[in-house]
Amino acid sequence: MRGVVNVHGAVLPVFDLRLQLGRPERRVRLTDYLLIANTSRRTVALLVDSVEGVIDGEEICPTRAGEIGVEAAVEILKFEGELVLVHDLDRFLSEEELEALQLALAERI
Numbered sequence: 001m002r003g004v005v006n007v008h009g010a011v012l013p014v015f016d017l018r019l020q021l022g023r024p025e026r027r028v029r030l031t032d033y034l035l036i037a038n039t040s041r042r043t044v045a046l047l048v049d050s051v052e053g054v055i056d057g058e059e060i061c062p063t064r065a066g067e068i069g070v071e072a073a074v075e076i077l078k079f080e081g082e083l084v085l086v087h088d089l090d091r092f093l094s095e096e097e098l099e100a101l102q103l104a105l106a107e108r109i
Contacts, residue, residue, distance in 0.1 A: 001101055005034060005045050012036070013101055016047040020092055039089045041098065046089075 002016040014034065018025055028047065035046040077084040093101065 001104065002028075002047055004105065007036060007045070010043065011105060012043055012045045013105060014045045014047055015092070017092065037089055041090065044089065 002014045004011050005014050006012075016025070029049075031050075033048050033051050035048050035051065037044055037046055075086040077086060
């Protein structure tokens with residue numbers, strides 16, 4: 001967890017997924033975005049470098065992403081000739097990490 005943010009009165013944990021995606025950690029930039037996402041357990045904010053657009057109803061390839069070695073990704077989309085990995089946010093946090101997150105948020109509120 002990188003920190004927390006207040007969104008319309010709700011305190012959301014902010015996650016920087018760079019390390020889980022194999023990218024090097026870096027300082028937050030003014031040009032970064034917070035993407036609000038719902039998991040099955042809670043709403044979170046994801047720190048992202050940029051947003052290229054929103055995909056709605058594009059062709060989903062039948063290949064399971066785990067078959068190509070990307071464990072947190074669950075599907076692959078084809079979008080404008082590019083492959084886009086669809087990630088399952090629930091897989092990023094183990095039960096122990098979720099409990100630690102809930103304790104940390106309780107202390108900050």
